[in-house]
Amino acid sequence: MEKIxxxxxxxxxxxxxxxxxxxxVDDxxxxxxxxxxVALIGESGSGKSTVAKLITRLLAVTDGQIFLDGEEITRARGMKLKQAYRKMQMVFQSPVDSFDPRCTLGDxxxxxxxxxxxxxxEAGAETARLMELCGLRPELSDCYPYEVSGGQCQRAAIARALAIRPKLLILDEATSALDVTVQAEIMSLLNRLQRELSMSYLFICHDIALVQDFCDRVLVMHNGRIVEEGTADEVIRHPQKKYTQMLIDSVL
Known part of the structure; x- marks a missing residue:
């Protein structure tokens, strides 16, 4: 399989x-x-979000290498980093905080x-298309982030991330601030977009139950290290580590 x-x-x-x-983060x-x-799961403080920030260059790597679509971006800067962001985008945990409060969602x-x-x-027309793709009514384009629901704001954040048609979408606890009903709607949206656009996802989450039906593979982090990995069924049905079993037990 080609590595993104x-x-x-x-x-x-x-x-x-x-x-x-x-x-x-340790090796x-x-x-x-x-x-x-691919899901990256673990308790709060296990290192998941730090890994996401390293990959997206929001934090500098102490050691190691990062390759995006075959090209090393570990210490990319300037135009090279801008080109990397054409291929990957990130959706954050708090959608309201990820938008400029002085600007509308459409802006x-x-x-x-x-x-x-x-x-x-062209940007205006494409914004309308993206909002429709993500299940948002056109009139919400003129709303400010604090004027819409958390689910609507997260849909707008996903639309913004899709704007440059990335190959990889990194979702850092992107549904954890939402109630269960809205969370299910966002997961359904992500599944549909993945089928239609053939993107790759790195889905960072602390809830192993949420990823069971969504992800192909699961990586389990504990104390900065990946302690277990495999298909979703392998990890969830037949965990090899006590820590993974504890995570599973916590949601049963």
Whole structure:
């Protein structure tokens, strides 16, 4: 299978003044194939979100390498990093916080398009198409993030992430702030978009039950390391590690 994303021996150490260094990510290696949905699960503090920030270059890697669509981006800057963002986008846990509160949802989506070369009229038309694709009424384009529901705002965040047609979508706890009904709607949307657009997903989550029917493979993180991996059925039905069993028991 063609690899869209590959992480090799990622390591991240946080150093704050005279305090003891904190090893947040310790020798993490994995890959996401073309059209594949891979879950990265674990408790809060296990290192999942730090891995996402390393991959998207929101944090600098201490050691290791990151490859996107076959090209190393570990220390990419400037135009090379901009080109990387054409291939991958991230959807965050809090959709309201991810938008500029001074801009409407439509402006937030259109800005992403304009930053990648769309003329104003073209950006407006594409914004309307993306909102429709993500199940949003056209009139919501004129609403501010705080004027819509959490589910609507997260749909807008997904529309914005899709604006440049990335090959990889990284979802960092993208449904955890939503109620169960809205969460199910967002998962259904993501499934439909993956089928229609053939994207790859890295789905970061602390809820192993949520990923059972959604992801092809599951990676389990604990204390900064991947301690177990396999297909969703293998990991959930026949866990090999006590930690994974504990995660499963916590949602039963």
């Amino acid at each position: 994303l590959e992480a090799r021996h990622l390591r991240k150490v946080f150093q704050a003044g005279s305090r003891e260094p904190l090893l947040a 993490v290696s994995f890959a996401v194939g073309a059209g594949e949905k 937030g989506i259109a800005e992403s398009l304009r930053n990648h070369g769309y003329a104003k009229a």
